[in-house]
Amino acid sequence: MTYLLPFDPATLPTESFDFLIIGSGVAGLSCAIELAPHGRVAVLTKEDISEGSTQWAQGGIAAALAPEPLDSAKLHEQDTMQAGAGLCDRSAVQVLVTEGPQRVRELIARGAHFDTEPTGELKLTREAAHRARRIVHAHGDSTGREVQRSLSANALESAGITVFEDMLTVDLLISGQDSNRRCCGALALDTETGELRLFRGAATIIATGGIGALYKVTTNPPVLTGDGMAMAFRAGAVLMDMEFVQFHPTAFAKGPNNPKFLISEAVRGEGAILLNTSGERFMSRYHPDAELAPRDVVSRAIAQEILTTGSDYVVLDLTANTAQQIAARFPKIYSTCVAYGIDPAHEPIPVSPAEHYMMGGIRTDLHGATNVYGLLACGECACTGVHGANRLASNSMLEGLVFGIRTVEGAIAVSKSGCPPELNTRSGDGVRAQPFSEAEITAARTRLQETMWHYVGLVRSGAGLRQALNILNELQERYGQPNPTRPSIELSNMITVAQLVARAALEREESRGAHYRTDFPQTLDGDWQHHVLLSNERNQLKVDKAPCS
Numbered sequence: 001m002t003y004l005l006p007f008d009p010a011t012l013p014t015e016s017f018d019f020l021i022i023g024s025g026v027a028g029l030s031c032a033i034e035l036a037p038h039g040r041v042a043v044l045t046k047e048d049i050s051e052g053s054t055q056w057a058q059g060g061i062a063a064a065l066a067p068e069p070l071d072s073a074k075l076h077e078q079d080t081m082q083a084g085a086g087l088c089d090r091s092a093v094q095v096l097v098t099e100g101p102q103r104v105r106e107l108i109a110r111g112a113h114f115d116t117e118p119t120g121e122l123k124l125t126r127e128a129a130h131r132a133r134r135i136v137h138a139h140g141d142s143t144g145r146e147v148q149r150s151l152s153a154n155a156l157e158s159a160g161i162t163v164f165e166d167m168l169t170v171d172l173l174i175s176g177q178d179s180n181r182r183c184c185g186a187l188a189l190d191t192e193t194g195e196l197r198l199f200r201g202a203a204t205i206i207a208t209g210g211i212g213a214l215y216k217v218t219t220n221p222p223v224l225t226g227d228g229m230a231m232a233f234r235a236g237a238v239l240m241d242m243e244f245v246q247f248h249p250t251a252f253a254k255g256p257n258n259p260k261f262l263i264s265e266a267v268r269g270e271g272a273i274l275l276n277t278s279g280e281r282f283m284s285r286y287h288p289d290a291e292l293a294p295r296d297v298v299s300r301a302i303a304q305e306i307l308t309t310g311s312d313y314v315v316l317d318l319t320a321n322t323a324q325q326i327a328a329r330f331p332k333i334y335s336t337c338v339a340y341g342i343d344p345a346h347e348p349i350p351v352s353p354a355e356h357y358m359m360g361g362i363r364t365d366l367h368g369a370t371n372v373y374g375l376l377a378c379g380e381c382a383c384t385g386v387h388g389a390n391r392l393a394s395n396s397m398l399e400g401l402v403f404g405i406r407t408v409e410g411a412i413a414v415s416k417s418g419c420p421p422e423l424n425t426r427s428g429d430g431v432r433a434q435p436f437s438e439a440e441i442t443a444a445r446t447r448l449q450e451t452m453w454h455y456v457g458l459v460r461s462g463a464g465l466r467q468a469l470n471i472l473n474e475l476q477e478r479y480g481q482p483n484p485t486r487p488s489i490e491l492s493n494m495i496t497v498a499q500l501v502a503r504a505a506l507e508r509e510e511s512r513g514a515h516y517r518t519d520f521p522q523t524l525d526g527d528w529q530h531h532v533l534l535s536n537e538r539n540q541l542k543v544d545k546a547p548c549s
């Protein structure tokens with residue numbers, strides 16, 4: 001095992017728990033709250049407990065809560081499989097859609113408030129590629145804020161859970177080699193004090209979310225640098241479907257790039273239409289479902305229209321509604337647009353695609369277990385195969401709830417097998433790399449983000465991906481071994497994950513779902529209806545394939 005930083009377990013402050021959870025979004029906290037009755041739980045999180053994608057989620061949570069014939073788990077399964085473009089693992093999808101409604105009810109029982117009809121029933125909306133109204137939402141367009149608020153409150157109130165904020169997890173502690181590898185906990189940097197600390201756990205669960213910070217334009221908060229995926233890769237875990245990065249079609253084209261404010265898909269679900277800057281409603285030229293086509297189709301269509309018209313954006317028109325109607329249904333979107341000088345009741349909103357979600361990640365079974373004993377993963381950083389090549393809107397919060405809670409079973413099974421062995425070997429020779437200046441790290445981070453945006457983005461080609469890998473390898477040479485500072489560690493992780501995304505994208509010589517190659521524009525089911533697996537075998541990248549089940 002290669003660790004990013006040298007450390008000596010004998011000299012570092014060490015704390016022991018039964019369960020160690022890295023990340024405090026919907027997945028990490030759902031898991032922590034359910035695990036608390038079974039042992040001592042530590043949650044390590046990079047900033048404050050709320051910082052992550054979860055609190056920014058807008059549209060809502062998809063679950064077949066309406067009675068038949070309006071909706072059913074079967075219909076939700078079919079929509080999820082359809083959006084996943086032939087690469088969803090059906091058993092994972094069935095778990096998601098059948099357990100989902102109960103998980104949403106439990107969240108409500110724990111104090112989350114979702115929008116309701118005057119009758120008291122949940123209000124359900126529709127989003128692209130869903131054939132039923134099945135999206136529950138809160139405060140109109142601030143679903144994530146409510147989910148994070150209620151889960152954070154539950155976790156902070158629980159006597160069995162200790163939350164460590166500003167605790168950047170750097171690496172997993174691994175004993176043994178090859179198939180005998182066992183995860184014994186994690187090394188973390190307290191970013192308040194600059195001190196390295198060890199956390200031992202019988203089971204360690206990674207719930208570190210997505211990879212938005214790897215891209216120049218993203219809807220994700222900057223905290224999401226792919227750390228969990230990078231540390232799992234270093235520890236020998238298998239990563240799957242890394243080529244499938246989702247771009248949301250309608251990020252607000254005004255304001256900062258990183259993160260970009262989202263104009264929820266629910267806005268199109270409620271009837272808004274897309275026009276190019278020549279005033280043409282173009283989506284029906286690309287897909288029979290027009291504005292409600294799958295996300296990858298709408299994103300690429302917008303990118304094409306932007307290219308053809310020479311503009312930086314297309315527009316989303318909801319001027320058929322009054323200001324009162326828009327402000328009531330989408331209060332956050334309405335107020336943000338107005339703050340940037342656009343009143344959506346009177347003029348259309350400029351929008352363009354942005355990186356949004358990672359379908360791939362750390363390969364797990366249906367109870368969160370990875371191939372490294374004692375190491376589990378859930379949420380956006382994990383890959384059960386549930387989203388295939390393209391995630392259906394609002395299935396991610398649901399995934400965090402369903403698989404976050406399922407991971408509890410996997411973690412308990414590991415903890416019953418006893419304490420992990422002591423880690424008594426020093427790591428590295430104690431020599432640290434030359435310190436990098438802040439300006440140097442910022443410039444390298446920007447170079448990586450631009451490389452990913454241009455060559456490993458919405459539209460890819462073999463030549464572009466090879467070019468990206470050359471640049472990323474150069475960055476790896478220079479910045480791969482970090483200083484013990486947050487920016488330097490994050491940069492090293494970003495380079496690792498960027499290389500994995502580019503490498504998987506180069507491997508897949510076809511187009512499918514969110515992965516589009518100009519040199520291989522067709523979907524080739526015979527050869528390619530399988531997952532690409534990447535792993536680190538004694539510091540060599542190993543590429544494998546696994547059939548889609």
Ligand code: FAD
Pocket residue numbers: 022023024025026027028044045046047049050051052053054055056057058059060061062143144167168169170207208209210219220221223224225227228262356357378379380381393394395396397398400
């Ligand atoms: P996150 O909520 O991102 O949490 C990750 C956690 O890991 C954070 O606490 C972070 O601090 C921590 N972390 C990361 N690295 C480290 C480290 N090294 N050490 C310690 N801690 C670390 N999905 C839907 O289903 N419906 C929606 O309406 C929706 N809207 C969205 C809108 C926006 C703007 C965005 C960005 C996403 C949206 N998504 C939506 C996607 C969804 O929000 C995320 O996929 C989901 O919340 C991910 O949850 P998570 O728990 O896996 O990760």
Ligand code: SIN
Pocket residue numbers: 057058059060262263264265266357392393394395396
């Ligand atoms: C949105 O509100 O459009 C985001 C939904 C999602 O990412 O699932």
